[in-house]
Amino acid sequence: MADWIEQFPGLSRLDGDLRETLVRQSRVVEVPQGTVIFGPGKAPENLLLLLAGVVRVQQVAENGREIVLYRVHAHESCVLTTACLLAYEDYSAEGIAETDVTAVAIPRSVFDEMIARSADFRRFVFTAYSRRITDLFMVIEEIAFRRLDLRLAAKLLERKDAAGDVLLTHHQLATELGTAREVVSRQLQEFIRRGWVTAGRGRVHVTDAEALGEFAHSA
Template structure:
């Protein structure tokens, strides 16, 4: 855990803070597809990403999901920070996009470190700013892009997050993430293939136009 922590956060945090994280943090290994946090649950710790990727989702009253943003190595979730500090229930769902390793930090340490370490304060404020920008970007995508443009953007983001131009998700899973129907996704994937932007294979999508 210590080696992974230094690789992900060594350039951000003081030596003393890294030592405290190792001392109080809880290491978690989460396989792809597993739920890390759910809507309505109380949050008593926040994640520091070591490896892998997590997708953060919202849900409407009918149970339909919408992808807000991804978390990668060196990230944390601003929504989790808000829930921890306000001791409120989570309004998002976090699911491992790939096999993921992370360290969970207890709530009490978050406030203590904010007063004690300048690097931690900067990290928290930067995390809020980054996640807000990503959520605004998601809103802009929904409001201003056509569905085929949204789909292509989603595929590029997935390829970047996983480090693999071949995407394993089913058409139904993509539909869930984009809050649309499988039929629409399948039709648009065919359109994108005809345009030479992707290549459809059995249970796979290869992104050509990165």
């Protein structure tokens, strides 16, 4: 897949020799669904640029509670990896392949060289970095200041498929929202009582998306 660079406009503008160096020294990798790509205490070896698939980045507290920080989709890079590469620090969270993933792996040595030599590469890296940092601030604001019931309603609408099904367990929903499974279960019971959703094993079905949406945006 020598043409992968065309999927990233910021990189396709690189000068000829820099572009050739980047393509020649990087490699395309396939990562199966469920693979832990990185984790706390490990140093990043590559910057991954996703060509296909989704990577979930989550934080695990000492008490075992998890929270999803963000997801990396096709044509994006991981802000945590970028930060660790720039600061020469180990990871503080884990990244898991939520689907089968195809990505370009840019080795640390190549990353360092490109950062030093190319203004276009620096612009590409820091533009992606700044966008994701903004997203992270929004996550923090949601957790700190927005009611859990409103966040759960919005999350159900975000994750439902065309049939109205949310194929997540109560534990997975709690991880998405940074709370306890028991809290999610109690709130889902209230949504069921109101007739907005039904629940089964490993799934929630949205029966009244309009009412759920009005509630999610009510405050």
